[in-house]
Amino acid sequence: MKNKKRIRYLLWIAIILLAISFYYLPYYVSKPGMAKELRPIIEVEDGYDEEGNFMLTTVRMGRANIYSYLIAKFSDYQEIYPMDEIKGEDETDEEYNVRQLHLMDSSKSAAIEVAYKKAAIPIDYQYNGVYVLNVVPEMPADGKLEPADRVFKVDELEFTSSAEFIDYVSSKKAGESIHLTYERNSEVEDVSVNVAAFNDPENKDRVGIGIGLVDDKELNVSPDVTVKTDEIGGPSAGFMFSLEIYNQLTAEDLTKGYEIAGTGTISPDGVVGKIGGIEQKIIAADKAGADIFLAPNENDAKDSNYQEAVKTAKDIGTDMRIIPINTFDEAIDYLENLEMKQ
Structure with missing residues (x-):
């Protein structure tokens, strides 16, 4: 009888523990x-080979249950983020995923643009419209447009930038109707939407339809380049993409035989921007045997990624060199002056 009670007791504990593991907290x-x-991942048509490697660094991010929250709470190199720091207010999971994937696409485009310009290779731009990242609840587009829709005509007019699209819509008066032509799942559709005043105080004097958007444009280059990112999201690999693409475009091998990791966003003008999770990326690079880590310096800001990277590198006792980088050109200068690995 006692054994049966003990088994029943242990069974209840196991059920409770299992149930707790599926209960998610409002944290990541x-x-x-x-x-x-x-x-x-990156292949430039007829590109040059390299002796070393450029490496993409990542963090693992997921919703916290009670177990993962407690583990992170007592870990030096795991971080806890409130949900509203990761996802925007009222942003759905679908909108978040669309935003992350499009940020990755934008980072790839910027990386290609920077690398080909540096290599003095012409780029042909093709503007496809505006890409819907999110839809504001209770605004006119709510229920009519969805994240990932591509709007390419307004009132039968085509535009060459998202700025032109915004200016046209903003020129309307609240209550006026506009006609949108858009593509969803490879099918072209039309919808009429009334323009309305925004509800938030920052935009109270403006009108719109209530969508977050970015340019949807293609870069046509020769030689062709393929960047296979599958389901990887976010913009933080852009800088390292640009280095790998440029290295395959030019005869000089910038890796010089080293394993070179790094991180940072890249803008079309070559500025390297700050990212999240630099401490975890330093650990990932060290475990992978990287010799050098290129970190965003943000023009010597006291709280720059570079400063955080140096601190983490010291804490874990790595021999990896941490190099501060502000721009793509600065990274190229550093790599060109790097001595060959012995």
Whole structure:
């Protein structure tokens, strides 16, 4: 009888523990991810080979349950983020995923643009419209447009930038109707939407339809370049993409035989921007055997990624060199002056 009670008691404990593992808290937890060679991901047609490697660094991010929250709470290199720091207010999971994937697409485009310009290779731009990132609840577009829709005509007019689209819509008066032509799942559709005043105080004097948007444009280049990112989201790999693309475009091997990791956003003008999770990326790069880590310096800001990277590198006792980088050109100068690995 006592054994049966003990078994029943243990069974209830197991059920409760299992149920707790499926109960998610309003937090996200990030932890060290991986450092992955970029050569298998990026291929420039007839590109040059390299002796070393440029590496993409990542963090692992997921919703926190009670277990992962407690582990992160007592871990030096796991971070806890309130949900509203990761997802925007009222942003759905679908909108978040669309935003992350499009940020990755934008970072790829910027990386290609920077690398080909540096290599003095012409780029042909094709503007496809505006890409819907999110839809504001209770605004006119709510229920009519969806994240990932591509709007390419307004009142039968085509535009060459999202700024032109915004200016046209903003020129309307609240209550006026506009006709949108858009593509969803490879099918072209039409919808009429009334323009309305925004509800938030910052935009109270403006009108719109209530969508977050960015330019949807293609870069046509020769030689062709393929960047395979699958389901990877976010913009933080852009800088390292640009280095790998440029290295394959030019005869000089910038890796000089080193394993070179790094991180940072890249803008079309070559500025390297701050990212999240730099501490976890340093750990991932060190575990992968990187010799050098290129970190965004943000023009010597006291709280720059570079400063955080130096601190983490010291804490874990790595031999990896941490190099401050502000721009793509600055990174190229550093790599061109790097001595060959012995």
